[in-house]
Amino acid sequence: MDERSEIEPAPLSRWITLPLGLVLTPFTFLCAFGSSTLLYAPNVPPTFASITISSIFFIGSLWVFYLSLRLVFVNPKGKSSFINPTGLRAFGLVFALIPIVSLVTGSFWDRPFVYGIMSIIYFGVTMKLFSIAKIREKSA
Structure with a gap:
């Protein structure tokens, strides 16, 4: 048995990942858009801490949005x-x-x-x- 298969579960089938990606993609896009508004919120003074935290939230939201797009466009049975x-x-x-x-x-x-x-x-x-x-x- 492959050592990798002991740690990671078997990939989900395509009929599960595609609908899941289609549901999660709009939601994660809205989260990325919402976190981007933190960068230019008018009622928050632009300090170093607020810009840093907002940037971290925005980058994290973009990463989750990318992962949800992978659910739609990448075959889970691939070797990558x-x-x-x-x-x-x-x-x-x-x-x-x-x-x-x-x-x-x-x-x-x-x-x-x-x-x-x-x-x-x-x-x-x-x-x-x-x-x-x-x-x-x-x-x-």
């Missing part, structure tokens, strides 16, 4: 990986940085029990993404 190993490691680093940023900003101490559990989950997600990236790199 959804995200390459470097991208998986980058996402893993983002998940690893979330608890560190919450400690630096002080939001961790608002609810230490909840944020402690979330930090453990983020660490688990980071380790899983790195292991998937390692397996994909070996099989490539």
